[in-house]
Structures are given as C-alpha cells and as structure tokens.
Amino acid sequence: MTLALRRINHRRHVGRKEEMQGEKTTSDRPNDPGHLLHTGARHSDEKMGQSVVDFPVAVVLPAGGCGERTGLGTPKQFCSLLRRPLISYTIDTFHRVSWIETIVVVVAKESLDLMLHIAQKFHHTKVIVVEGGSTRHRSIFKGLQAFCARAGAPPLPRPEVVIIHDAVRPFVEEELLLQLTLAAREQGASGATRPLVSTVIAATSEGYLDHSLERAKYRASEMPQGFLYDIIYQAYQRCSEFDFEFGTECLHLALRYSGTNARLLNGPPTLWKVTYKRDLAAAESIIKDTLSMSACIISGALGETAELASRLQENLAAHSMTVDVFPCVKGKNELLMKTRNFIQISETAASLCETREMVKIFEEASHALLYPVVIVWVHLSMSEEPCPTEKGAELTTIMDISTTFRKTNILLYGIQVIHSKVPELWERSVERLSQITAALVRDRNPALTGQLLQA
Amino acid sequence: MTLALRRINHRRHVGRKEEMQGEKTTSDRPNDPGHLLHTGARHSDEKMGQSVVDFPVAVVLPAGGCGERTGLGTPKQFCSLLRRPLISYTIDTFHRVSWIETIVVVVAKESLDLMLHIAQKFHHTKVIVVEGGSTRHRSIFKGLQAFCARAGAPPLPRPEVVIIHDAVRPFVEEELLLQLTLAAREQGASGATRPLVSTVIAATSEGYLDHSLERAKYRASEMPQGFLYDIIYQAYQRCSEFDFEFGTECLHLALRYSGTNARLLNGPPTLWKVTYKRDLAAAESIIKDTLSMSACIISGALGETAELASRLQENLAAHSMTVDVFPCVKGKNELLMKTRNFIQISETAASLCETREMVKIFEEASHALLYPVVIVWVHLSMSEEPCPTEKGAELTTIMDISTTFRKTNILLYGIQVIHSKVPELWERSVERLSQITAALVRDRNPALTGQLLQA
Structure with a gap:
C-alpha cells in the first residue's frame, strides 16, 4: 500500500x-x-x-x-x-x-x-x-x-x-x-x-x-x-x-x-x-462546456448533405467541439451513447421519423437521465424558394416530437438551411448554421425546444 | 471630514x-x-x-x-x-x-x-x-x-x-x-x-x-x-x-x-x-441577471394585444422581471432609455417599421454601447391558420433588420403566437411565449438574432 x-x-x-x-x-x-x-x-x-x-x-x-x-x-x-x-x-x-x-x-x-x-x-x-x-x-x-x-x-x-x-x-x-x-x-x-x-x-x-x-x-x-x-x-x-x-x-x-x-x-x-x-452559474458553465466538447453528425449518404456535414465539422472545431461524422447510425446504438449531442442533416422532412426513433432509443436507455441530450435536425433545402407550407408541416412535427418527449430531458431543435447557388449567400448560411448549432448545443435551453430556425 | x-x-x-x-x-x-x-x-x-x-x-x-x-x-x-x-x-x-x-x-x-x-x-x-x-x-x-x-x-x-x-x-x-x-x-x-x-x-x-x-x-x-x-x-x-x-x-x-x-x-x-x-461565466451571469431585471412592453392600443401584454407582464414577474407596459412609445425616447429590454406586441407585420425606427433611435443614442439591447417582436396572429407566405416575409424583414444593425449590439428576435379559440391551446401558447421571451432576454444570444420563433 x-x-x-x-x-x-x-x-x-x-x-x-x-x-x-x-x-x-x-x-x-x-x-x-x-x-x-x-x-x-x-x-x-x-x-x-x-x-x-x-x-x-x-x-x-x-x-x-x-x-x-x-x-x-x-x-x-x-x-x-x-x-x-x-x-x-x-x-x-x-x-x-x-x-x-x-x-x-x-x-x-x-x-x-x-x-x-x-x-x-x-x-x-x-x-x-x-x-x-x-x-x-x-x-x-x-x-x-x-x-x-x-x-x-x-x-x-x-x-x-x-x-x-x-x-x-x-x-x-x-x-x-x-x-x-x-x-x-x-x-x-x-x-x-x-x-x-x-x-x-x-x-x-x-x-x-x-x-x-x-x-x-x-x-x-x-x-x-x-x-x-x-x-x-x-x-x-x-x-x-x-x-x-x-x-x-x-x-x-x-x-x-x-x-x-x-x-x-x-x-x-x-x-x-x-x-x-x-x-451556481459557474458550475453550470463548467458542465455545459464539458457536455459540448463532442458531437456526432449524422450526415446521410448524399453528396450535398455529406459536404455540409464536413463543413460543419470543421466550423464546430473552432468552437472547441470534436465532431464525428457518420452517414447513418441505424443499428449502431452503442455509437449513439458516446455523446449527448447529435446533428442530423437531411434533404427531406422524412428523416424526422428517424429522429423520432433516435429519441425513443435514448428514452429507453435513460441516456438523458443525468445530462440533457441535444438533437439538432438540419434540413438542407436544395431549392432557393422552399415551400412555406412544407416548412409549416416540419415545424409541427418537430414541436410534436419535443412535446411528446418533454419530460425525458431530450431537447430537439430544427434548423432550415437553403443551399443557395450564390456562393456568398451559401457561405453566410453555413457560417450561421455553425453558430446557431454551437449555441444550441452549448446552451441546452429547454425554452427553445421544438423551434425551427433559419440559417 | x-x-x-x-x-x-x-x-x-x-x-x-x-x-x-x-x-x-x-x-x-x-x-x-x-x-x-x-x-x-x-x-x-x-x-x-x-x-x-x-x-x-x-x-x-x-x-x-x-x-x-x-x-x-x-x-x-x-x-x-x-x-x-x-x-x-x-x-x-x-x-x-x-x-x-x-x-x-x-x-x-x-x-x-x-x-x-x-x-x-x-x-x-x-x-x-x-x-x-x-x-x-x-x-x-x-x-x-x-x-x-x-x-x-x-x-x-x-x-x-x-x-x-x-x-x-x-x-x-x-x-x-x-x-x-x-x-x-x-x-x-x-x-x-x-x-x-x-x-x-x-x-x-x-x-x-x-x-x-x-x-x-x-x-x-x-x-x-x-x-x-x-x-x-x-x-x-x-x-x-x-x-x-x-x-x-x-x-x-x-x-x-x-x-x-x-x-x-x-x-x-x-x-x-x-x-x-x-x-468569467459567473461574472457574465451576474451581468445578465441584472440586465434582465426590467423590461418594457409596447402593447399597442388594441384589446387583444393589450390583454396579451398584461398576461405576459404577469408571467415575466415569475422570472423576476419587472415589466412596464405602454401602448406606444412614439416620442417617448427618454422612456426607451430606461431599460434595455423591449417586447413589442402587434397584430400586423407593419409594426416592424416601428421596430426599425426604435433600433435607429438606440443606435443614435449609443444605447447599446455598454450592454446589448434586446427587442422581442411578438406577432399575435388572430387567425388559427396563419398564412405561411406572410410568415416568410416577416422572417425576411427581421433577418434584414438584425443583419443591418449587427454591429450595433442590438439583438432582435421575433415570436409568432397564434390566438387559438381553444382555451387550452391559447394558455399553452401564452405560457410558451413567456418562457421563450424570458429566455431570449436572459441569454442575449447573438447567434439567434433575426430568428422568428413560434410560441
């Protein structure tokens, strides 16, 4: 001894x-x-x-x-x-x-x-x-x-x-x-x-x-x-x-x-x-800093979403966040348990079904028992003028998921980003997406769950 | 002595x-x-x-x-x-x-x-x-x-x-x-x-x-x-x-x-x-707490917006916020300088012109030189199914104002709230509006300026 x-x-x-x-x-x-x-x-x-x-x-x-x-x-x-x-x-x-x-x-x-x-x-x-x-x-x-x-x-x-x-x-x-x-x-x-x-x-x-x-x-x-x-x-x-x-x-x-x-x-x-x-604020800040050190991007297999994932990964590194990118996490529950921050990028609202599945897995595994889990759902819209009605439907779904799982400590936010063909506009959107994502992950603000933001 | x-x-x-x-x-x-x-x-x-x-x-x-x-x-x-x-x-x-x-x-x-x-x-x-x-x-x-x-x-x-x-x-x-x-x-x-x-x-x-x-x-x-x-x-x-x-x-x-x-x-x-x-987090928290102790609601003269203002005032008191309500602040620049938090309630998007005016006044008076000013623009929609295109236009205007004045330390956020005829839905919206408003005022998050949220 x-x-x-x-x-x-x-x-x-x-x-x-x-x-x-x-x-x-x-x-x-x-x-x-x-x-x-x-x-x-x-x-x-x-x-x-x-x-x-x-x-x-x-x-x-x-x-x-x-x-x-x-x-x-x-x-x-x-x-x-x-x-x-x-x-x-x-x-x-x-x-x-x-x-x-x-x-x-x-x-x-x-x-x-x-x-x-x-x-x-x-x-x-x-x-x-x-x-x-x-x-x-x-x-x-x-x-x-x-x-x-x-x-x-x-x-x-x-x-x-x-x-x-x-x-x-x-x-x-x-x-x-x-x-x-x-x-x-x-x-x-x-x-x-x-x-x-x-x-x-x-x-x-x-x-x-x-x-x-x-x-x-x-x-x-x-x-x-x-x-x-x-x-x-x-x-x-x-x-x-x-x-x-x-x-x-x-x-x-x-x-x-x-x-x-x-x-x-x-x-x-x-x-x-x-x-x-x-x-208390100091302690909370230490916990939030620690929780936001890593994240997992689920990029989808498509070229555009994968490219955006890689840009986001790069930008989030500037916010001291280490980000792993996976095209898909189906059947990889162990992977999901390694972090409490998820960024899911998709070109269609259909992927919100997968989001709901993911939330259920977290709930069953009590993954958010001790620390809140953040999911940022990113909709990459390839059309310059996205359909407002579609956006309304997405907001409704996101609100619905976050209301259903309100008590589980799982925080869901949506961000819509338009893939502009004008390079400067696209650059600005990617920059804003990164900033909003970093802020949502860092702040873990329950008052903002269910919102659909615009990058 | x-x-x-x-x-x-x-x-x-x-x-x-x-x-x-x-x-x-x-x-x-x-x-x-x-x-x-x-x-x-x-x-x-x-x-x-x-x-x-x-x-x-x-x-x-x-x-x-x-x-x-x-x-x-x-x-x-x-x-x-x-x-x-x-x-x-x-x-x-x-x-x-x-x-x-x-x-x-x-x-x-x-x-x-x-x-x-x-x-x-x-x-x-x-x-x-x-x-x-x-x-x-x-x-x-x-x-x-x-x-x-x-x-x-x-x-x-x-x-x-x-x-x-x-x-x-x-x-x-x-x-x-x-x-x-x-x-x-x-x-x-x-x-x-x-x-x-x-x-x-x-x-x-x-x-x-x-x-x-x-x-x-x-x-x-x-x-x-x-x-x-x-x-x-x-x-x-x-x-x-x-x-x-x-x-x-x-x-x-x-x-x-x-x-x-x-x-x-x-x-x-x-x-x-x-x-x-x-x-640093502790100091920032003290400053934020202090800044969010008071707010000014600009309620408009209409019955519905005035009623919402009074509900909001009541709810924000539970967040330790002392809120004054004024139907209009035109020509009352001195009044505007007494706080750094403003909640503007309106039934139409036209009021965003007044918001822009207010931002200009703040800019000229260097009101946000030492501490960020927060403006929460609340759109009370009396129709159960608000027009998505209109919402898109509002978002564009809010984004535009906040981009124009990005460097002035004035943070603008929008919240849309639907006046449902179903009492429970309306109650829930008022509650959510209060929580989101309190969070936006408390956090003063620059990454979220220009967003239009849904209560």
Missing part, C-alpha cells in the same frame, strides 16, 4: 515550492471531463483504483446547509443545474467510483423526503440518507454513527477509510480520491488544500490592520478529506460541545483528539465550493 | 462580531444593480459623494496580468463578456463616480494599443493608459509615478487620495469607494476585507498538518484599497527589491514603510476576483 501511494505521489504530487511561487494551473475544468459524458457502465476504470483499494471505503456527505449566501430560497445543494439538483452531481462523482461502497448523505429532517426522491430519481443506488444535527460537525458525526447503529435498520458495514466531503463541491476526480484514501490509510488522516487566493490579515479589535500573514507559509484547507474510520470517530467522541457548535475543520479534530497530523495533498482548482448564486 | 466618515460608518459598517459569526449576506449581486442599467447621465448621485469628497481622488488599476489560470489565451482582463472586455466593466464602475477624476490603467507594453482602443471604443474618457512593470507592485508604482512625471506628456494632477484596485474585480459600488476614500484620508490607508472562506492551515515542510488558524481572528484582504497619495508613494520609494518582486499586498507596504495601520472595512461578496474561466 505504501508503495502504491508513493508511486502515485511521485507522479502527481506537485512540489510545494513550485506551487507556492505561483500556480500554473491551466484550467478549472476537471482534468478528465470525459467522465461527465460516460454513461454506459457507470463504474470507474478498474485499473485505477480497484486493484489498489482492496479495503472498504465509504463517503459521508453533510448536506444540511441552508444556503443563506446564495440569496435563493432553496438550500444550494438542492438548486437545479440543467434540471438536476447540485447534490446529485456531487453524489455521482462518488457513485461512479467502483471502490466506493456506500455514500451516506446527511440532511436536515425537512429534506429527508426530497433527498430520498433525488437518490431514487437519478439512480444513486449507493446512497443512504441519514438525518443530520444542528451544526456541520454534529451532522458529520451522525453520518459516521450510521456505521455503528441505525434507527429501524441494521448498521452499515463499517469502512476502513471514510471520505468526508461537501455536498456543494460537485467536481471531484477519482484520482484525487484515490490519493486521499491511500494517504488516509497510511497516515490516519488526509486533506486536500489549495494555495491562498487572498492575503490573510489579522485585524485589531478596533478594525485596523495588525499584520498580514506570509502567504507562502499557509494553505487553504478544502474538501474532500480522508480518515481512518476509527480515528475520526474517536475524535468526534472526544471533542467538546464548543467544537460541535462552532468548529468546522475535521483535520483539526483529528489532530487535537486523535493526535493525527493529516497528510496534505494539493487539490485542483475544481474543488471550489459553491457558495454564492454566481457559483 | 471626520464627522462625515463617522456618520457613514455608523450607518453602514457591519459590526465585526456579527460578521464573524456567520455572514447573513443574501446575495452576491451588487446592492444597486440599477447602476448597471443607467446610461443617460453617467454620473453618480451627487448627494452621495460630491458634497463629501471635495478633494482630488484618482484610481490606479494594474492590469498587466497574463491570466494563466483561466486556461484561455487572452489575459482575463481582456476576455469578453457580452462582447465587451472585462476591464471595461471595471473601468466603468469608477467612471460613473462623479468625484473620481482620473483612472490610470497600467498594462503590459504589448497591450498598450489594445487598451487605448478599448478606452476609446467604450468612451472611457477619464482613462490614462500607462505601461507597467514586470510585477504587480512595479506596475502599481508606475501608475503612481504618472502623477509625478510622464514620458512625452505633463504629469497628471496629483490626487490627495488614490484608490488601488484590480482590473479583474468588475463589481464595485460607489458607496464602498466613498467609505474607503474617506477612511484613507483620515487614516492614511484603508482596505476592503472579507471573511475567510476556508480554514487556513500551516503545513510542515514534509506536507503534514502543523496547525490550523482560528478562522474568526483573520480576514481575507481584498481590493479596492485607498491611500493618501503621499503615504503609498513613499512606501513604494522605500520598499525593497524583494517586495517589488514577490510582494502583493499594498497594505503591508504602507504599514512597513510608512508606519500606517490601514483602516479595514467589510466589503460585500461582489468584490471577488475573476481568476478562473468559471469566474
């Missing part, structure tokens, strides 16, 4: 000195954004963790906060991003890790039913919901106690290592969890840290500057943190009422009451905590 | 104790979001500052950062939000304050032309652009030196108080600037602070937890900060090469080299610094 830990740290642990002199992180997007898109088998790469973590690991997720700082009525862990509560994203990051067995979510009494509903709706089968206490530390302790005794149910199998996290930090990667877990097993406790963003200062009681701390000597303590179950349980058993009431830092309890100096690991910037309303 | 400061502090300064026990801020949106919308006279409420600040005040805005952490090629201060660079938003918050005379923006040599272009394009007439140094402190010092000597130009009039800020903190309110300025004049230095978000910990050199700081005793030092010009200038004259190279905290320099303990004020959460790509 020690060996495995060392190997991982050698490879990934950024030297402290380097990080302190100014971080060179290039993005706040998860390193492996692809995991957001993956749905087939919702389990992690077995190579990564399964063979190393051969002991039981559980997660405790305190989610009792009331979210005053977002300025919204709903506690922020229950706020919706793309029609799914924030906490479901956080849960899913643990759920897809094969070596994590149980996720104990601790919520306020009034949120018990809501949380059970969320777990069921989004197939979070590893989740156990527990009623929390009046403060963060009391809630965490209640979560830990579920492994000793539960009201009306047998206690959960006790884990060797328990990971404690925040419900409102939705972007955690398996690799960091693995590092923390192994470090916690070796050292008893481990935590993710980040460089300080602002200078930390001490004020006099009258509100004047007393001194500022040397930034390089300190770090911000973030989540997740890992503990040997017995270490953190003992710390909570021994800690004072004052700790329960006013404390927030688990690493501090482990140090003070179990004598364990946690191993500190450098976490990525994605660990940030959704605190304000603006953070 | 002392008296004025005390009065303001008494009214606004949140007690330290209260804030430390857990902040009760309800939102991260600027307290006075209306200022974002205000364009007519771009000067602050004279009552607030002008009578109190009867001494010269200038701003130094270091903007030389290279934005590595956003993961984008462009330095983040030059990244676009709604087609305007971030730094222009920051500048504008100072620009509209009547008692601020000069804004010295310090940029890297390679950004001089770009910055001059931005200042000119967005009418930032108070801005002086200065070439920076290799570090933040060197750049700030160069900014301060512009008040002593400038290459090829006379020195700027020396201010009594100078406010130092970050180019990438776009939301600052006049009231805080006033407090900081008065406190700086009295005490020599002042700074905005915020409660710590995370626990601050000290690590051993081996990467283990040494101890955690008691969160309540410390604060995060943010920007803006205010200084008597002579105090901060002297501090920079005396500070070491090490300070210039590795330091970041101006308050520290004022303390160490000018013996001034800064007065600390509690800043609002809006002071946060745009650091990562996600922060």
Whole structure:
C-alpha cells in the first residue's frame, strides 16, 4: 500500500515550492471531463483504483446547509443545474467510483423526503440518507454513527477509510480520491488544500490592520478529506460541545483528539465550493462546456448533405467541439451513447421519423437521465424558394416530437438551411448554421425546444 | 471630514462580531444593480459623494496580468463578456463616480494599443493608459509615478487620495469607494476585507498538518484599497527589491514603510476576483441577471394585444422581471432609455417599421454601447391558420433588420403566437411565449438574432 501511494505521489504530487511561487494551473475544468459524458457502465476504470483499494471505503456527505449566501430560497445543494439538483452531481462523482461502497448523505429532517426522491430519481443506488444535527460537525458525526447503529435498520458495514466531503463541491476526480484514501490509510488522516487566493490579515479589535500573514507559509484547507474510520470517530467522541457548535475543520479534530497530523495533498482548482448564486452559474458553465466538447453528425449518404456535414465539422472545431461524422447510425446504438449531442442533416422532412426513433432509443436507455441530450435536425433545402407550407408541416412535427418527449430531458431543435447557388449567400448560411448549432448545443435551453430556425 | 466618515460608518459598517459569526449576506449581486442599467447621465448621485469628497481622488488599476489560470489565451482582463472586455466593466464602475477624476490603467507594453482602443471604443474618457512593470507592485508604482512625471506628456494632477484596485474585480459600488476614500484620508490607508472562506492551515515542510488558524481572528484582504497619495508613494520609494518582486499586498507596504495601520472595512461578496474561466461565466451571469431585471412592453392600443401584454407582464414577474407596459412609445425616447429590454406586441407585420425606427433611435443614442439591447417582436396572429407566405416575409424583414444593425449590439428576435379559440391551446401558447421571451432576454444570444420563433 505504501508503495502504491508513493508511486502515485511521485507522479502527481506537485512540489510545494513550485506551487507556492505561483500556480500554473491551466484550467478549472476537471482534468478528465470525459467522465461527465460516460454513461454506459457507470463504474470507474478498474485499473485505477480497484486493484489498489482492496479495503472498504465509504463517503459521508453533510448536506444540511441552508444556503443563506446564495440569496435563493432553496438550500444550494438542492438548486437545479440543467434540471438536476447540485447534490446529485456531487453524489455521482462518488457513485461512479467502483471502490466506493456506500455514500451516506446527511440532511436536515425537512429534506429527508426530497433527498430520498433525488437518490431514487437519478439512480444513486449507493446512497443512504441519514438525518443530520444542528451544526456541520454534529451532522458529520451522525453520518459516521450510521456505521455503528441505525434507527429501524441494521448498521452499515463499517469502512476502513471514510471520505468526508461537501455536498456543494460537485467536481471531484477519482484520482484525487484515490490519493486521499491511500494517504488516509497510511497516515490516519488526509486533506486536500489549495494555495491562498487572498492575503490573510489579522485585524485589531478596533478594525485596523495588525499584520498580514506570509502567504507562502499557509494553505487553504478544502474538501474532500480522508480518515481512518476509527480515528475520526474517536475524535468526534472526544471533542467538546464548543467544537460541535462552532468548529468546522475535521483535520483539526483529528489532530487535537486523535493526535493525527493529516497528510496534505494539493487539490485542483475544481474543488471550489459553491457558495454564492454566481457559483451556481459557474458550475453550470463548467458542465455545459464539458457536455459540448463532442458531437456526432449524422450526415446521410448524399453528396450535398455529406459536404455540409464536413463543413460543419470543421466550423464546430473552432468552437472547441470534436465532431464525428457518420452517414447513418441505424443499428449502431452503442455509437449513439458516446455523446449527448447529435446533428442530423437531411434533404427531406422524412428523416424526422428517424429522429423520432433516435429519441425513443435514448428514452429507453435513460441516456438523458443525468445530462440533457441535444438533437439538432438540419434540413438542407436544395431549392432557393422552399415551400412555406412544407416548412409549416416540419415545424409541427418537430414541436410534436419535443412535446411528446418533454419530460425525458431530450431537447430537439430544427434548423432550415437553403443551399443557395450564390456562393456568398451559401457561405453566410453555413457560417450561421455553425453558430446557431454551437449555441444550441452549448446552451441546452429547454425554452427553445421544438423551434425551427433559419440559417 | 471626520464627522462625515463617522456618520457613514455608523450607518453602514457591519459590526465585526456579527460578521464573524456567520455572514447573513443574501446575495452576491451588487446592492444597486440599477447602476448597471443607467446610461443617460453617467454620473453618480451627487448627494452621495460630491458634497463629501471635495478633494482630488484618482484610481490606479494594474492590469498587466497574463491570466494563466483561466486556461484561455487572452489575459482575463481582456476576455469578453457580452462582447465587451472585462476591464471595461471595471473601468466603468469608477467612471460613473462623479468625484473620481482620473483612472490610470497600467498594462503590459504589448497591450498598450489594445487598451487605448478599448478606452476609446467604450468612451472611457477619464482613462490614462500607462505601461507597467514586470510585477504587480512595479506596475502599481508606475501608475503612481504618472502623477509625478510622464514620458512625452505633463504629469497628471496629483490626487490627495488614490484608490488601488484590480482590473479583474468588475463589481464595485460607489458607496464602498466613498467609505474607503474617506477612511484613507483620515487614516492614511484603508482596505476592503472579507471573511475567510476556508480554514487556513500551516503545513510542515514534509506536507503534514502543523496547525490550523482560528478562522474568526483573520480576514481575507481584498481590493479596492485607498491611500493618501503621499503615504503609498513613499512606501513604494522605500520598499525593497524583494517586495517589488514577490510582494502583493499594498497594505503591508504602507504599514512597513510608512508606519500606517490601514483602516479595514467589510466589503460585500461582489468584490471577488475573476481568476478562473468559471469566474468569467459567473461574472457574465451576474451581468445578465441584472440586465434582465426590467423590461418594457409596447402593447399597442388594441384589446387583444393589450390583454396579451398584461398576461405576459404577469408571467415575466415569475422570472423576476419587472415589466412596464405602454401602448406606444412614439416620442417617448427618454422612456426607451430606461431599460434595455423591449417586447413589442402587434397584430400586423407593419409594426416592424416601428421596430426599425426604435433600433435607429438606440443606435443614435449609443444605447447599446455598454450592454446589448434586446427587442422581442411578438406577432399575435388572430387567425388559427396563419398564412405561411406572410410568415416568410416577416422572417425576411427581421433577418434584414438584425443583419443591418449587427454591429450595433442590438439583438432582435421575433415570436409568432397564434390566438387559438381553444382555451387550452391559447394558455399553452401564452405560457410558451413567456418562457421563450424570458429566455431570449436572459441569454442575449447573438447567434439567434433575426430568428422568428413560434410560441
């Protein structure tokens, strides 16, 4: 185990000195954004963790906060991003890790039913919901106690290592969890840290500057943190009422009451905590960026549509979208499950039958359960003056499909593009088609489903 | 002056104790979001500052950062939000304050032309652009030196108080600037602070937890900060090469080299610094939320359109939008300048002439210079089966207007709604119209201008 830990740290642990002199992180997007898109088998790469973590690991997720700082009525862990509560994203990051067995979510009494509903709706089968206490530390302790005794149910199998996290930090990667877990097993406790963003200062009681701390000597303590179950349980058993009431830092309890100096690991910037309303927008933006990284064009076999597909593929690359083109996806259901963005190009409205079929396949496979699926149906009209009545019929069909499947989280948009014989007009249409398509895929706006746009 | 400061502090300064026990801020949106919308006279409420600040005040805005952490090629201060660079938003918050005379923006040599272009394009007439140094402190010092000597130009009039800020903190309110300025004049230095978000910990050199700081005793030092010009200038004259190279905290320099303990004020959460790509999305979301708080419906005088206007007004209230309804805005140009969102309801396509007129008025008044203007043209069709050819002609006109005015930042969208005699169908259309309108106003998506949607 020690060996495995060392190997991982050698490879990934950024030297402290380097990080302190100014971080060179290039993005706040998860390193492996692809995991957001993956749905087939919702389990992690077995190579990564399964063979190393051969002991039981559980997660405790305190989610009792009331979210005053977002300025919204709903506690922020229950706020919706793309029609799914924030906490479901956080849960899913643990759920897809094969070596994590149980996720104990601790919520306020009034949120018990809501949380059970969320777990069921989004197939979070590893989740156990527990009623929390009046403060963060009391809630965490209640979560830990579920492994000793539960009201009306047998206690959960006790884990060797328990990971404690925040419900409102939705972007955690398996690799960091693995590092923390192994470090916690070796050292008893481990935590993710980040460089300080602002200078930390001490004020006099009258509100004047007393001194500022040397930034390089300190770090911000973030989540997740890992503990040997017995270490953190003992710390909570021994800690004072004052700790329960006013404390927030688990690493501090482990140090003070179990004598364990946690191993500190450098976490990525994605660990940030959704605190304000603006953070919800930031989280949504990260999810949307990630979802719109890839798309599949179904080009049809005809020359004109295939040519347009290739132009579109090229233009969408400028919007950071990697696009695969297939003439047809009939019988290739596996292919369909690899992305959540589809652009179907066709010369006739008849292809809307295929669109309807595709929507049905997605519905049956729950492909849009966690993230909305976007289908952009493109009608390439070879006549300069397309028939307005035909256009009306197409709009009706598109509206009908999107109304029928409204609740399935599948968003259908139509775009008509006229193949003008005037090169400049054609160029302009292709350009506009690309921009509209990119915008529809990026925004995933449910208010615009069923519309037929003009490129 | 002392008296004025005390009065303001008494009214606004949140007690330290209260804030430390857990902040009760309800939102991260600027307290006075209306200022974002205000364009007519771009000067602050004279009552607030002008009578109190009867001494010269200038701003130094270091903007030389290279934005590595956003993961984008462009330095983040030059990244676009709604087609305007971030730094222009920051500048504008100072620009509209009547008692601020000069804004010295310090940029890297390679950004001089770009910055001059931005200042000119967005009418930032108070801005002086200065070439920076290799570090933040060197750049700030160069900014301060512009008040002593400038290459090829006379020195700027020396201010009594100078406010130092970050180019990438776009939301600052006049009231805080006033407090900081008065406190700086009295005490020599002042700074905005915020409660710590995370626990601050000290690590051993081996990467283990040494101890955690008691969160309540410390604060995060943010920007803006205010200084008597002579105090901060002297501090920079005396500070070491090490300070210039590795330091970041101006308050520290004022303390160490000018013996001034800064007065600390509690800043609002809006002071946060745009650091990562996600922060750009967060900033854009705040701007969009603010811009979509109000709208104006031009209802027409007819019974049916007026009735629809009133339904829409009601529904948009559920999207947090305050909507005024006017039958007609002819000759009421002042009225038009009070919002940037317009919904024009009409029974005939002829009203598109009025739309074109409105767009021209906006263009002449530069109403969309700083923020995009949205016009949603709603065609209420009283026939159940509207003529497809007519619809085609409308689309052509809308496309034409939006193409003609593409560069003016005025976004035009059309929505057709059929007044069905079947009550359920009509209800559904009104509901969809409200959702589409709210989405178009909120998103301000340039890719969708010129489209004619169906409610």
